[in-house]
Amino acid sequence: MASKTTLNAKNLETLGAAHLAELLMDISEGNANAKRRLRLELAGNESPGKLTNEIRKRLMAIGAATANVGWRSLKGFRGDLNTQRRLIAEQVLTASPQDAAELIWQFIALGDAVIERTSDASGGVVEVFQEACQNASAIVQAGKPDIERLLYQITLSQINNTYGQNDQIIALLTPNLDRDQLTQLRGRIMAAAKEPVATSTAKPRTAKRWRKRVLAASESLRKRTRAESVRVALLAIADAAGDVDAFIALMSDAYVPATAAQIANRLLKAERPHDALKALDGARQGRGLPPAEWADARLQTLEALDRKDEAQVLRLERFRQTLDGGYLRAYLKRLPDFDDIEAEDEALDGSKDFPDANAALDLLVRWPSLERAAQLVINRLSEMDGNSAEAMTFAADRLSSRYPMAALLLHRQIVEASLISFSEPSHTAAGLTYLEAESLARHIDDFGRFDTHEAWFKKLGNLYGRRTAFWKALP
Numbered sequence: 001m002a003s004k005t006t007l008n009a010k011n012l013e014t015l016g017a018a019h020l021a022e023l024l025m026d027i028s029e030g031n032a033n034a035k036r037r038l039r040l041e042l043a044g045n046e047s048p049g050k051l052t053n054e055i056r057k058r059l060m061a062i063g064a065a066t067a068n069v070g071w072r073s074l075k076g077f078r079g080d081l082n083t084q085r086r087l088i089a090e091q092v093l094t095a096s097p098q099d100a101a102e103l104i105w106q107f108i109a110l111g112d113a114v115i116e117r118t119s120d121a122s123g124g125v126v127e128v129f130q131e132a133c134q135n136a137s138a139i140v141q142a143g144k145p146d147i148e149r150l151l152y153q154i155t156l157s158q159i160n161n162t163y164g165q166n167d168q169i170i171a172l173l174t175p176n177l178d179r180d181q182l183t184q185l186r187g188r189i190m191a192a193a194k195e196p197v198a199t200s201t202a203k204p205r206t207a208k209r210w211r212k213r214v215l216a217a218s219e220s221l222r223k224r225t226r227a228e229s230v231r232v233a234l235l236a237i238a239d240a241a242g243d244v245d246a247f248i249a250l251m252s253d254a255y256v257p258a259t260a261a262q263i264a265n266r267l268l269k270a271e272r273p274h275d276a277l278k279a280l281d282g283a284r285q286g287r288g289l290p291p292a293e294w295a296d297a298r299l300q301t302l303e304a305l306d307r308k309d310e311a312q313v314l315r316l317e318r319f320r321q322t323l324d325g326g327y328l329r330a331y332l333k334r335l336p337d338f339d340d341i342e343a344e345d346e347a348l349d350g351s352k353d354f355p356d357a358n359a360a361l362d363l364l365v366r367w368p369s370l371e372r373a374a375q376l377v378i379n380r381l382s383e384m385d386g387n388s389a390e391a392m393t394f395a396a397d398r399l400s401s402r403y404p405m406a407a408l409l410l411h412r413q414i415v416e417a418s419l420i421s422f423s424e425p426s427h428t429a430a431g432l433t434y435l436e437a438e439s440l441a442r443h444i445d446d447f448g449r450f451d452t453h454e455a456w457f458k459k460l461g462n463l464y465g466r467r468t469a470f471w472k473a474l475p
Contacts, residue, residue: 052092052099055084059103063110069118074125077118081128089135097143104136105153108169112160129165133157137172147181155188158233159195162223170236182241186234193230244270248279257283257294264297273304289321308334319347323354323363352376357383358391365395374403381409386417389433396436404440405447411437412456419464431473434460 062081069077085107093100111129118125140150154173157166170185177185231250238247244266253259260283267276280298283290295318302311312331319327328347332340348369354360357380364373373395377384386392392410400407411433418430441453451459464470 051087052096052103055087055092055103056106058084059106059110063113066117069120071119074118074120078120078124078128081114081125082131085128085132085135089139093139093142097139100139101136101143101145104132104139105157107132108136108153108157108166109160111157111165112162115163115165126163126165130168133166133169133172136169140173140176145176147177150176151181151185151188154185155192158189158229159192159226161229161232162226164224164229164232167232167236170233170240174240177240179241182237186237189230189233189237193226197226239266242270244272254279255282255284257285257290259283261291261293261297264301268297268300268304273301276301277305292322292324316347320350323351323356323359325363325367348372352379358385358388361395362391365398368398370399370402374399374406377403377406377409381413384410384413386413386415389414389418389429393433400440404443405450408437408440408444409450411440415460419460419467419470424469427467427469428473430467430470434470434474 058080062084085104088100088103088107092103108129115125115129120126150173154169157169161167174182235247235250238244238250244263247266248254248263251259251263254263260279263279264276267273267279276297280294280301283294295314299311299314302308302314312334315327315331318324319331328344331347332344335343348364348367349372351360351363352372352375354363357376360380361373361376361384364370364376377395377399384392392414396407396410399410414433415430415437418426418433421427438453444453447453
C-alpha cells in the first residue's frame with residue numbers, strides 16, 4: 001500500500017483546493033512556464049474560445065521570436081511547446097475540432113524556424129513536432145476539413161520540412177485523400193518547390209571556437225535542402241497512391257542494396273515479383289555482406305516466384321555468414337520431419353568455428369544449446385572479448401547451474417577486460433563480477449588447464465595491484 005506521503009494525485013487531493021491553490025502560486029513564482037500553464041488552464045475553465053485565443057497568441061509569440069534557445073532554457077522551452085500541443089489536441093479538440101485544426105497547423109508551421117534557433121542535439125524539439133503531426137491526423141479525422149485548405153496545409157508542411165519533422169504527415173492523412181487529390185497534392189508541392197526560399201531570421205549562434213565545429217557537424221547531419229524535402233514528400237505520395245513506378249523513378253540510388261530492397265518490397269506488394277527480382281539483382285554488392293533488408297526482400301521474392309529451393313539455400317547461407325538464428329529457424333521449419341534434427345546439429349556444430357567467438361556464444365546460449373556453448377568457452381576463451389560485458393554476463397548466468405566452469409571463465413574474462421581499461425567505474429563494476437566468479441569457484445573441484453581461483457586472484461594482484469577502485473569493491 002502506498003504511503004500517504006507518496007506524491008500522487010490522490011494524496012494531493014487530501015490537501016484541499018484552497019491549500020493546493022496557495023502551493024501552486026508559490027511553486028509558479030519565478031517560473032514563467034508554470035504561470036503560463038496556469039493561465040491557460042484558467043482560460044480553458046472560463047471558456048473554450050478564450051483558451052483558443054490564448055494559445056493562438058502564444059504560438060504567434062513563439063513564431064515571432066528570434067532569440068536562440070540554449071541548453072539552459074531548452075527544457076522549459078520544450079515543455080512550453082508540449083503544453084500548447086497537448087492543449088490543442090485535448091481540450092480545444094473536444095470543444096471545437098475546427099479551431100483545433102487551425103491551431104495544430106499553426107503549430108506545425110513553426111517547426112523549421114523553432115528548430116533552427118534551438119540548440120537541441122538530442123532531437124527532443126523535433127520529436128514535439130513529430131507528435132504534433134500525429135495530433136494533426138486525429139484532429140483532421142475528427143472534423144470535416146475543406147479539402148482545398150487541407151491540401152494547402154499539407155503542401156506547406158512538406159515544403160517547410162528542413163529537419164524531417166513532418167515526414168509522416170502525408171502517410172498519416174492518406175485516409176482523407178483520394179487518388180485525384182493525391183495527384184493535386186503532388187502538383188502543388190512541385191509548384192511550391194519552385195518558389196524562392198525564405199531566409200532565416202534566427203540570430204547566428206554564438207559559440208566558443210572549440211564548439212563551432214561540433215555545432216556545424218550536428219546541423220549538417222540534420223539539415224536538408226528543399227529539394228530533398230520535396231523528394232521525400234513525392235515518395236510519400238507515390239506510396240500513398242500505390243504508384244510503384246513513380247516511387248522507383250524518384251530513387252536515383254536504386255543500385256544500393258538497401259534501396260533495391262525498398263523497391264522490391266513495393267513491387268512485391270504490387271504483385272510484380274519478377275520485377276522485384278530484377279531490382280534486387282541490379283544492386284551493386286560491395287565486399288561485405290549484403291544488408292539484411294536486401295536478403296530478406298530476396299527471400300520473399302524467391303518465395304513469391306515459387307523458387308523455394310533457392311530460398312532455402314539463401315537462408316542457410318545467411319545463417320552461416322551472420323549466425324542470425326532467425327534464418328536457421330526459418331530454414332529448419334521448411335525441412336521434412338527428422339531431416340531438421342540432423343540439419344540443426346550440423347549447423348550448430350559448425351557455428352562453433354565462426355570467426356567471432358562472442359557471436360557464436362550468443363547464438364548457442366540463446367538457441368539454446370548450452371553444452372555446445374560451454375565447449376566453445378573452454379576451447380576459445382582467449383578469443384572472447386570481455387568488453388561485451390552485458391552479453392557475456394547473460395551467457396554466464398545461463399550456463400552457471402549446469403556448466404559452472406564455463407560461467408566462471410566468462411566472469412574472469414569480464415574482470416580482466418575491465419581492469420585493463422583506465423575507467424574507475426569499470427574497475428568498481430569488476431568487483432561485483434569478481435564476486436560472482438568467486439562464488440562459482442567454490443563449486444568447482446577440477447580447474448583443468450585453467451588457474452585455480454587462488455592462483456588467478458594472485459595474478460590479478462600482481463598485474464592490477466594499483467586498480468584501487470577494484471580492490472575497495474571487494475569485501
